[in-house]
Amino acid sequence: MLTLAELNAASQTEFTAAMQGVYEHSPWIAERTWSARPFATLAALKIALVQTVRQARRDEQLALIRAHPELAGQAAVDGTLTAESTHEQVRAGLAHCTSEEFTRIKALNADYGARFGWPFILAVRGARGSGLSRQHIIAALERRLDNPPDVEFAEALRQIHRIAELRLNDKFGHIPELGNLVWDWCEQLAKHSEPGWAEKGELTATYLTDAHRAAAADIAATMRDCGFDQVEIDAVGNVVGTYHGRDPAAPRLLTGSHYDTVRNAGKYDGRIGHFVPMACVRALYRAGRRLPFGLEVVAFAEEEGQRYKATFLGSGALVGGFDPAWLDQRDRDGITMREAMQHAGLPADLQAIAALRRDPARYLGFVEVHIEQGPVLNALDLPLGIVTSISASVRYVGEIIGMASHAGTTPMNARRDAACAAAELALFVERRAAADGDSVGTVGLLEVPGGSINVVPGRCRFSLDLRAPNNEQRDRLRDDVLAELAALCTRRGLRDTIEETMRESAAPSDPAWQGRWERAVTALGLPLHRLPSGAGHDAMKLHTAFPQAMLFVRGENAGISHNPLESSTADDLDLACAAFTQLLDQLAAS
Template structure:
């Protein structure tokens, strides 16, 4: 074969090209660091671009700290001296120009220089950011400055990892350019998420925050938008059900065939992110759009549900949307009031929903009519980001138990009460919190959190007489969770007995663990492997609609890596169009494999 690299590159050529020619073709992916591509090319042949990307990422991660620091330091400052002098690489020049960094105002330029100097002094390396952003089209310089200011406050070890992650993202985008590749399936998913995020509850949009709670105007606007998109994608039936779920049906070749159920929620926590829940609606929508465009029918129906409520933000009715499908809607929910005194029944009627138990009960699905339930979800944690993996297969959704408690002692003068005479409620809870941390850390796949601590009417010169607190315990199995819960209750009693305190502890939530169905988990594993990525299994510590569907049918989930160390329930929640592309590809592989398995 010819050693001249084609434009754009192809995997077939790269796999067969002489080492020197292949390395030359990949020049410029990493700043002044050809050793990364050189090491990755030793793993040829590659079956997918994703596999090649991951091979280079692993080279960086396994290179050792000194090599990693050298790689970071090989990058130029943003709008720094090299940019002014015109000595950047061609790739960096184009990327910084695309972000408008060559058009900074004098004030912006001065700010960038000051922040660059502060960052370098603090960390000892230049600030690195993939300025082409999660969609690959470029961040605005306002976003770049805000990110630089935020990350300047980070811990050095965490910041080094962030720099490496951004370097990997820069290389990914550059590799796409060389191969003429674009996430044509991931881009619309990213765009949909952005467009859906323009709808937010009153009082939040003014602060640039995303909050969508059950049956508000913003919530109803999201439902209307999802229905419009589903129709545009080619769903055969689209409707709003009795609790506000958006239901789209793409019929199989036999309209009476059983269906695969999928979806997630479109409500959000307060000041949350754009992808939690919503990704699980948008990814299968993209799959249906491709099926419709190809004029293809599956041997089973595909039902996509945008669940109206999962977060329990406006009413204490978590999993309301999926609960309606499983037949577990609580009648008392209709009479619950929100913070403004509006009952759920009133909110439903205002939204044009029937608000009757009969109509809601009619939404319960006959599990015999379904093959199972699958859900795509952003990970909401750091595991995939730390492993540099775009996708992960969920092995189980953790079971959880939550408590609200209060310890009661005696409020007394901080100056006149001797240390051995105190009945301090706050230090007792602090002791308990440390025990929760230590007990959870002693076992795998077990987490414990004291997330709320409050000293009512606390004062700087008063020994706390009361302390309210919460406890959240989660594990992949109910048995491990319950064993820790018993130990925590026993330790609380012992602490209060020793310190002469009273306490109360109320269990507020108990959710059973939901292990993934083995057959469906294997289907997700095969789908991930088909993209060329290694398969990684991990439990989910967060609750999901799949937990409710687990009560009536087999379920399994696919996780998508989150940016910014996987943070979620936060405006920094993010993922890239390339990772969304892989999620759509994996979902498509699952549908294809299921088509062969379904009579």
């Protein structure tokens, strides 16, 4: 196996020879990267190679893409693939395509080449490195045919970097063991999904449903297997694992994230935030190592606000933020939260919930690892990012009420159309948020109750989600949107109802804890990239009582989240585990 010591001592010719096959038929990448030696870590080498490609001319990048063979293409038939490509395509089962699959792939390859002018590139060994199914490969080809050319060009390069990463792992004998473990845990937990979604292979696990409770039981069992000293499911359904320090009474570092999901969710949102520290505890336990502080890992039961309008319920309970009125909320089936808790075996008792409040004096702080849920790290080809702050946000649900009337007999100037008003509001939100440059506004729900093709909508329900980097900017955006709602209803002869369902202040990262994350990432040989979080996280709730800071992990597929395409690689998850371990080591040495 190749070693970094050998590579760092190599001449340019030796270095290029050692890197042969990493980037298909493109020795210039290794030749130019040689001058960046020495590489402190394998991750640093990978990043240096990526940066060489990023700095290349577009025609050189295009030549790199075109140096790759089609999947299950003529080169595979002729036996002229490189050894690396042959191994990868065989591992993905492309040598065993049915005639129908081969015909479909051949047609898609032709369509793709005609549209873009280069071959379809996909790291067929996948996010885990163990190989994609032929069905996944065909689905990716079909999906990416719809990409704009510039988007697809960038995606082809990202896939090439992933191929190179896996080939480097092979050369160095590197196995991302903790990353594989976290990836596998996410896959296993995703098997718990609610009826109506599970049958379609889709993930939905909302608060205290059977799927959600099964997920909690799985997390608790995994915590016990990892070696946690105490594991419990608390009064709101949080799964809490404690790994004592050398002195069980020592202060603790609090960490974790949520395990509930949106409907038709991805598998990594929230869940890597407890699985990464769990993997690190497992390593500590197996090494027989105790730290001078304890670790408390919490898988928060509710963050998404899907079944009940009770966003951040799980983390909120730890800072005294549980609203007693939530117990009487009803879900779509008329089940109150109190009834759901009782059915789950939880006390549904305000005194028991209040007892969950943590004493900040007993904790060092709170850190959270989370998939980015955005495109920034993916576009920069960086596996990890440092969060500087979490944006302020506010959410509403509302209804515009007009008059239902006959679609054929009601003149356009006599209509009181609630749906058109909601559409007008949605377009205003789009324009107004864009005007700030860094605010975002979303009308994610639009519903015409009892709507019919030949009836002017008399009612339209809608949602508002408004976010900005700071509280003041968020409030200006909110004021303008609500003023526009009132104005357009007056102009159209309508009325509205509006209810605020969530408001969260901006949560800037604590400088000391952000600095620890930065030193951890630097120690891995990775460049630092700082970015704000537009998404809300449990850290913003814990921010009210604890110093906090977050680490982002790159998402695949342009960073998409709240979507089944949400993904992260085992290698990136392994780096997150390594960064978390570095943070623990810093803290232990201080």
